[in-house]
Amino acid sequence: MPTLTIQSDLCKGCGLCVDVCPKKVLGFDPSSLNAKGYRPASVLAPDACVACAFCARMCPDCCITVER
Numbered sequence: 001m002p003t004l005t006i007q008s009d010l011c012k013g014c015g016l017c018v019d020v021c022p023k024k025v026l027g028f029d030p031s032s033l034n035a036k037g038y039r040p041a042s043v044l045a046p047d048a049c050v051a052c053a054f055c056a057r058m059c060p061d062c063c064i065t066v067e068r
């Protein structure tokens with residue numbers, strides 16, 4: 001299974017990664033806020049990830065790493 005890492009404290013909660021993921025792996029956990037006060041993207045369905053890395057390429061702040 002691929003490993004997805006989100007550096008939550010760099011995330012600004014823009015949602016681009018959530019929108020681009022074809023497998024609906026990413027989303028927002030309503031109970032989560034990072035140190036900057038943003039709601040960071042979270043990995044909600046890790047088993048569905050196909051390691052396409054669209055999310056990592058889309059993120060403007062390079063928060064996401066995908067390892068196969």
Ligand code: SF4
Nearest residue numbers: 021049050052053055
């Ligand atoms: S690597 Fe692809 S399938 Fe996995 S979370 Fe990112 S966009 Fe979704």
Ligand code: SF4
Nearest residue numbers: 011012014015017059
């Ligand atoms: S694209 Fe990057 S900054 Fe935007 S929500 Fe996703 S991880 Fe956070």
